[in-house]
Amino acid sequence: MANKLKAYTVLTLLVIGLVFLGIGCAEKNSGDSSPVQETSSEGAPEADSQGIFLKGSDTVLPLAQAEAEEFMIAYPEKSVTVTGGGSGVGIAALIDGEVDIATASREMKAEEIEAAKANGINPVEHTIAIDGISVIVNPENPVSELTFDQLRGIYNGSISNWKDVGGDDRPIAVISRDSSSGTYEYFKEDVLLGDEYRPDALTQPATGGIVGEVSQNPNAIGYIGVAYLDESVQALSLDSGNGSESPSPDNIISGAYPLSRPLYFYTNGEPSGLTKEFIDYVMSADGQSIVSEVGYFPINS
Numbered sequence: 001m002a003n004k005l006k007a008y009t010v011l012t013l014l015v016i017g018l019v020f021l022g023i024g025c026a027e028k029n030s031g032d033s034s035p036v037q038e039t040s041s042e043g044a045p046e047a048d049s050q051g052i053f054l055k056g057s058d059t060v061l062p063l064a065q066a067e068a069e070e071f072m073i074a075y076p077e078k079s080v081t082v083t084g085g086g087s088g089v090g091i092a093a094l095i096d097g098e099v100d101i102a103t104a105s106r107e108m109k110a111e112e113i114e115a116a117k118a119n120g121i122n123p124v125e126h127t128i129a130i131d132g133i134s135v136i137v138n139p140e141n142p143v144s145e146l147t148f149d150q151l152r153g154i155y156n157g158s159i160s161n162w163k164d165v166g167g168d169d170r171p172i173a174v175i176s177r178d179s180s181s182g183t184y185e186y187f188k189e190d191v192l193l194g195d196e197y198r199p200d201a202l203t204q205p206a207t208g209g210i211v212g213e214v215s216q217n218p219n220a221i222g223y224i225g226v227a228y229l230d231e232s233v234q235a236l237s238l239d240s241g242n243g244s245e246s247p248s249p250d251n252i253i254s255g256a257y258p259l260s261r262p263l264y265f266y267t268n269g270e271p272s273g274l275t276k277e278f279i280d281y282v283m284s285a286d287g288q289s290i291v292s293e294v295g296y297f298p299i300n301s
Contacts, residue, residue, distance in 0.1 A: 050077060050078050050079060050274065051078070051079035051080070051081065051274070052079070052080055052081070052100040052101065052274050052275050052278060053081045053083075053098075053099045053100050053101075054068070054080065054081065054082045054083070054090075054099060054100065054101040054102075054103055054265075055082075055083045055084075055085060055089065055090045055093045055098075055099045055101075055102060055103065056084070056085065056086065056087050056089060056090020056091065056093070056099075056102045056103035056104050056182075057084065057086065057087040057090060057103045057104050057105040057181075057182050057183075057263070058084040058085070058086060058177075058181065058183075058206050058207050059087075059105040059131060059181075059182065059183055059207065059225040059227075059263065060103035060104070060105060060128075060263050060264075061082065061083075061084040061103070062227055062228075062294055062295075063128075063129060063227070063263070063290070063291060063294045063296055064082045064103050065082050066290050066293070066294050067080075067278075067281065067282050067287055067290055068080035068081075068082050068278075070286070070287075070290060071278055071281050074281075075277075078274060078277075080278055082103075084206065085180065086177075086178070086180030086181045086182065086205075087102075087103070087104040087105050087106050087180070087181060087182025087183075087185070088179070088180040088181070088182070088185075089180050090102035090103050090104060090266075091104060091108055091112050091266065094116065094121060094123065094266055094267075094268065095112065095115050095116045095119055095121055096119070097119070097120075097121060097268070100267065100268075100274075100275045101265045101266065101267055101275060101278075101279075102265070102266040102267075103263075103264070103265060103266075104182050104263070104264045104265075104266060105131065105181075105182035105183050105186065105225070105261065105263055105264070106182035106183075106185050106186050106261075106264075107125070107264070108123055108125070108266060121268045122268060122269045123266050123267070123268065124266065124267050124268070124269055124270055124271070125264055125265075125266055126264060126265040126266070126267065126271075126279055126283075127262045127263070127264055127299055128263055128264065128265055128279075128282050128283065128291070128299070129262070129263045129288075129291045129296040129297060129298060129299060130252065130253065130260060130261070130262055130263070130296065130297040130298075130299060131225050131226065131227070131252075131260070131261055131262070131263050131296050131297070132225070132226040132247045132251075132252035132257055132259055132260050132261075132297075133183060133186070133187065133223050133224070133225060133226070133247075133259040133260075133261070134223065134224055134225070134226050134228075134229055134235040134236075134247045134259075135151060135221065135222075135223050135235070135236045135238060135259075136210075136211070136214050136221070136222050136223065136224060136229070136233040136234060136235055136236070137214065137220065137221050137233070137234050137236060138214055138215065138216075138217060138218045138219070138220055138233065138234065139231075139232070139233065139234045140218045141162070141167060141168075141218060141219075141234065142166075142167055142168065143162060143165060143166055143167040143236065144234070144236060144237060145236055145237040145238065145239065145244045146165060146236055146237075146238060146239070147238075147239045147240075147241075148191060148238065148239065148240045148241070148258065150165045151191055151238065152191055152192055152193065152195065154172055154174060154221060155174060155176070155187075155191065155192055155195075155197055155198060155201070156192055156195040156196065156197070156198055157198030157199070157200075159172070160172055162219070170218070170219050171219055172219060172220075172221060173202065173213075173217050173219045173220040173221070174197075174198055174200070174201040174202065174220075174221060174222075175201065175202050175203075175204060175210050175213045175214060175220055175221065175222035176197055176201045176202070176203050176204070176210075176222070176223070177203065177204060177205075177207070177210065177223075178203040178204065178205050179203075180205075183207075183223065183224075183225065186261055187223055187259075190258075190259065191259075204222075207224050207225060207228050208228070210222040210223070210224055211224060211228055211230070211232065211233055214232075214233050215232035215233050223259075225296075226247050226252065226295055226296070227294055227295030227296055228295075229247075229295070235247050238257070238258055238259065240258035242256075242258075245257045245258065247259070249297060252297055253297050262299075263296065265279060265282075267279070283300055284300075285300075288300045
C-alpha cells in the first residue's frame with residue numbers, strides 16, 4: 001500500500017511539472033513574438049505618413065477643418081490635424097520643419113522665404129480659395145458704408161469719432177487682429193498703405209474675438225474674413241474710388257469688392273504622400289464645394 005501511494009505521488013508531481021513547463025514555454029513564445037501593428041486599408045503598418053499636421057491662418061482655419069473632417073470620413077485610416085494661431089505662426093512652423101502644411105491668408109514675405117531656404121526648406125505656394133475681408137460694426141451703428149480714405153483714417157488714428165464719417169457723436173473703438181495674423185498684414189498693406197495702426201487699437205489673437213467685441217460694443221469697428229460673418233455684426237460697404245460695393249459673393253469673385261484676396265497652403269517642396277492626397281482632395285470638385293459651404297469662394301468651379 002505504501003509503495004502504491006508513493007507511485008501515485010511521483011506521478012502527480014510529474015504531471016504538475018509538465019504543466020508548469022508548458023506554461024513557461026507558452027510565455028517564452030509569447031515574449032518572442034512581435035506586437036500586432038494596425039494596418040491601413042492597403043495592409044501596410046500605420047506610420048507617420050498616415051497623419052499630417054496643418055497650422056496657421058485663423059481665416060483659413062474653418063475651411064481647413066471642414067476639409068480635414070470630410071477627408072477623414074472618406075479615408076478613415078488617415079489623420080489630418082489642423083490648428084490656427086495666425087499666418088505668421090504657421091509660416092514660422094513650416095520654416096522650422098514642424099508642419100506638413102502652413103495655412104496663410106497672405107503671401108510669404110521675401111525674408112521668410114530666405115529664412116526657409118537657409119533652413120533647408122523650399123516653400124511651394126498653393127492657392128486653395130478666394131476670401132473677402134469684411135469691415136464690421138455693431139448693428140446699432142447707423143453707418144453702413146465707408147470710403148477707403150475714411151477707413152484708413154479710422155485705423156491710423158486721424159479719425160476718432162463716428163460723427164466724422166456720418167455717424168453719431170461717439171468715440172470709435174478700433175479692433176484689430178494681432179501682428180501674427182495674415183489679415184493684419186493684408187489690411188495694413190491694402191488699407192493703411194503702410195501706415196502704422198493707431199496705438200490705442202485693441203488687438204485680438206483670433207477672429208472670433210473681433211466678432212465678440214464688435215457685437216457687444218456699439219462704438220466698435222473691426223475686420224474679419226467673410227466666413228465669420230453672422231447676425232451679431234453688420235458688414236459695411238466699401239468705396240475704393242469706383243463706387244460703394246458690399247462684400248457679396250458676386251462682388252468678391254468679380255473683384256468689384258475692394259478687399260478680396262487668395263488663401264494659401266504652403267508646403268516644403270512639391271507635396272507627396274498624404275500631403276499631396278489632402279491637397280488634391282481640397283482642389284477636387286468635392287473639396288471646392290466645401291469651400292463654398294464654409295463661406296469662401298472656390299478657384300476651381
